[in-house]
Amino acid sequence: MKYLAMVVLNPNISKRKIDFIQGGIVSLFEQKSRVNKTYFLGKRKLDYPVKKFEEGYHIKFEIDSNEKKIAQIKSILKSNSNVIFHFIINNEAQKNTLPILKKVRNPFRVNQNVNVFTPISKNSKVYMLISKNLKLPFAESNILAMSEDIDRLFEVAVKKLQEYVYVKGFHTVKELKNMKDIENELKKYWKVQFTLGDNMNVGQELTIQEKVLI
Numbered sequence: 001m002k003y004l005a006m007v008v009l010n011p012n013i014s015k016r017k018i019d020f021i022q023g024g025i026v027s028l029f030e031q032k033s034r035v036n037k038t039y040f041l042g043k044r045k046l047d048y049p050v051k052k053f054e055e056g057y058h059i060k061f062e063i064d065s066n067e068k069k070i071a072q073i074k075s076i077l078k079s080n081s082n083v084i085f086h087f088i089i090n091n092e093a094q095k096n097t098l099p100i101l102k103k104v105r106n107p108f109r110v111n112q113n114v115n116v117f118t119p120i121s122k123n124s125k126v127y128m129l130i131s132k133n134l135k136l137p138f139a140e141s142n143i144l145a146m147s148e149d150i151d152r153l154f155e156v157a158v159k160k161l162q163e164y165v166y167v168k169g170f171h172t173v174k175e176l177k178n179m180k181d182i183e184n185e186l187k188k189y190w191k192v193q194f195t196l197g198d199n200m201n202v203g204q205e206l207t208i209q210e211k212v213l214i
Contacts, residue, residue: 008056008085033065132205170194
């Protein structure tokens with residue numbers, strides 16, 4: 001089965017050690033799964049503290065494995081003192097053919113006003129707001145928010161849409177007349193694509209995806 005994993009490492013790891021420690025994490029995944037893609041995302045700020053840390057080194061994996069080996073990976077990561085946060089999700093099913101990405105108790109939310117976390121039970125549905133740069137070689141994607149409540153997720157999505165249009169100056173690929181039309185587009189299709197003026201080399205996509213925790 002296909003899985004997506006995110007591992008966040010202690011931000012205080014020294015520069016001379018981080019490559020070695022990241023290499024150990026990669027080796028673990030290579031031993032327990034078939035690694036299709038690995039993304040070293042560097043040190044990134046968390047939207048709320050995790051184990052008193054406000055940032056961490058991020059590594060993202062797209063892998064093929066089975067439940068038994070996934071359980072082994074989780075157990076090893078949990079016991080690794082350098083790992084401050086991790087999750088692994090089933091990446092098989094998609095809705096609306098949107099980008100495949102991450103899930104579970106995620107510290108990477110953008111809007112702190114809707115950032116209250118409540119424990120999520122196994123096999124429950126989770127909705128993710130995803131920002132995707134369409135023009136990068138590997139179409140880099142980031143999860144902006146995650147919630148069991150789709151309405152709360154739309155609250156964050158509306159603010160992100162406003163940022164794209166009013167702050168960054170993006171225009172929708174589809175000709176939409178106003179912000180309300182853009183919001184309705186996202187609610188209806190769970191996807192809106194943007195360009196920056198006439199520059200087709202800049203492309204951004206805001207999507208919503210539904211996942212099930214394993």
